[in-house]
Amino acid sequence: MQGESDRQRELLDVESVAGHLLEPGSVFALLAEHRDRLFPAELFADLFPSGRGRPSIPGEVIASVIVLQALFGHSDREAVDALTFDLRWKAACGYAVDAKGFDSSTLTYWRRRLAASDRPQRIFEVVRQVIAETGAVKTKTRRALDSTVLDDAVARQDTITQLIAQIRRVGREVPGAKELIACECTRLAAVCGQDYTAPGKPRIAWDDQAARDELVSALVADALALLEALDAQAITAAGGRPAEAVALLALVAGQDVEPADDSDGTDGRWRIACRTAPDRVISTVDPDSRHAHKTRQRRQDGFKAHIVVEPDTGLTTMCALTKTNGPTNSDVAIGAELVTADPTIGADEKVEVLGDSAYASGGMLATLTDKGWLPLVKPWPLRPTVEGGFTLDDFTFDAAAGMLTCPGNITRTVTVHGRATFKAACRGCPLRQRCTTSATGRTVLLGEHHLLQRQHRQRAGDEDFKTVYRQHRPMV
Structure with missing residues (x-):
């Protein structure tokens, strides 16, 4: 049974007593004034088809708490504590000064019902609609991409x-x-x-x-x-x-x-078997959960969250939840899909897209370049085959002629598969010790978008690029 809010305010209602202290334009002020219109009861009617049973917490309260929880990165328990002791949260949710928050398990209960419904993203859809209608990011031409692994509470099984x-x-x-x-x-x-x-x-x-x-x-x-x-x-x-x-x-x-x-x-x-199966199921309790290696030392079990953020306002304009593995769930694949589908970006807007090196693939650069957008992503580091030796950028590439010239001034044709072979020319070359350890000489393989990546690495060395990246990228 769906709960309903009492429209008659209590004597110690925080929004009535101290609502004027809320910062104008803040999310607290927005929810305090408009949460009933943002999250009307009919938005959640399908989650509670039965009119019997104990009434749940009103949908507008739960939705407001979930929005604030996501904004501040709180756990369920921390979010309920904030609702109990933080006057801004009370004002945003329509609580009185002396009102106690609900049990934190209620958030889990609601998320489970939302996840099983036909519109699991409805709260985010409403917030995004408000962002579009108010034009909060209409003149903002930057978007930042990022992802993180979300821990799953399920225990892994052998x-x-x-x-x-x-x-x-x-x-x-x-x-x-x-x-x-x-x-x-x-x-x-x-x-x-x-x-x-x-x-x-x-x-x-x-x-x-x-x-x-x-x-x-x-x-x-x-x-x-x-x-x-x-x-x-x-x-x-x-x-x-x-x-x-x-x-x-x-x-x-x-x-x-x-x-x-x-x-x-x-x-x-x-x-x-002495192997790990691709896309291995780690638990029959939650078959979609997967192993994740954010770093070599940090291993987690769960899912990957991907977001697109407008860095000046901190508003999330797109998001997705995927498995942690698989080529279709990579940061590049999902990031490109989300940012190009962002409805808050105008058709003719020229956007600067920020992201870490996980988004610096040739395919991502090509996607953004085709749209006329500027990629401000940290380039992949070049690793020389010999420590302290030559990198790929020390080779001169003539894209028009399809030729590659090595540091020893030897030129070779690049095949249709992006391969340039210098093997015979490496014999007796005085620079060989800085170029290759191969007994037969150096072979260079260029990617499909090598020229784009090379140009991007050069642009990333500019101070203007570094200034914008350092100022806005950490806002995610």
């Missing part, structure tokens, strides 16, 4: 836990699967004396490699037997939760295992 959990899930989701599990999935019981109804991990000698291999073989064999017994094609065609459960079982039954030594898998002997 192969054994995933197989057991997903067989249990198929038993819950697929009609008649419980009986099939009892008939077909018997190998686990033969190995450790327990079936799929028992809690916890199987009781085996975990320090015994042979025992572990036997358990893996039993679990994979049970999973394959269950999939064979089920009418997987019909279940998949019907769709819904049963189809998702069957598809995920098929995935986890094969992503981490391979036939044991001297086995082709037909004899039922399997082992954990």
Whole structure:
């Protein structure tokens, strides 16, 4: 049941008592005055189709808290504490001075309902519409791109836990699967004396490699037997939760295992593979969560958030949430898609796009150049093949003639695949020790957009470029 706000203000209503102290034009003042029009009850009506049950927190309050939470980067608990003790938050949400914030789990509850709805981005859509209608960024011609990994609270699972959990899930989701599990999935019981109804991990000698291999073989064999017994094609065609459960079982039954030594898998002997499957599912609780390596030392599990920000106002004009891996989810691919689709940018506006080196690919530079925009992104660093030696920019490139000249003044033709070979010319060259360590000489491979990247590196050395980048890029 959806909650409603009381339009009759309380005696100690913060906006009435101290609303004049809010900074004009701030997000607090905007929400205090217009939150009921920004987030009317009908905006969230589909989340609470039933008129029965305990009323939820009013949608305009939750939406206002979510906006402020995103703006200040608060956790759920910190956001509720701010609503309880910060008068600006109380004014923005229509709370009285002595009113206590709601339980922080309410935010999780609302986000779950929003994520499962047909319009999970509705709060952001409303804010973006206000930005467009008010012209807050109409004259702003800079956009900054960035991304970050968002931690997922789900616990990662090993192969054994995933197989057991997903067989249990198929038993819950697929009609008649419980009986099939009892008939077909018997190998686990033969190995450790327990079936799929028992809690916890199987009781085996975990320090015994042979025992572990036997358990893996039993679990994979049970999973394959269950999939064979089920009418997987019909279940998949019907769709819904049963189809998702069957598809995920098929995935986890094969992503981490391979036939044991001297086995082709037909004899039922399997082992954990000494590799990591591409796009590996790390948990059956949240199959979309992935491993992420923001740096070599920092490893996380979760999702990647991508944003486009107008740096002067700090307003986010576009955003997306993706998996952390895969070429279609890269910073470059998503960044280019978001910034070129930004509805707050006029058709004829010339925009300066700021970003770190993750956005300095040749494809991104080409995309921005085709639109007549100026890329202010940190270029990829050039790494010489010999420490302290020549880099690619020490070679002279004639794009019109398709020729590349090395530091030793030897010129070679660049092939259609971007390759220039200097091998024979490197013999006896006095600069060879600074150019290559290859016994056969130097071969240079130029990317599709090499000229654009070279020109961009030169432009990035200008003081004007550095000044604008240092001033506005950190505002994300």
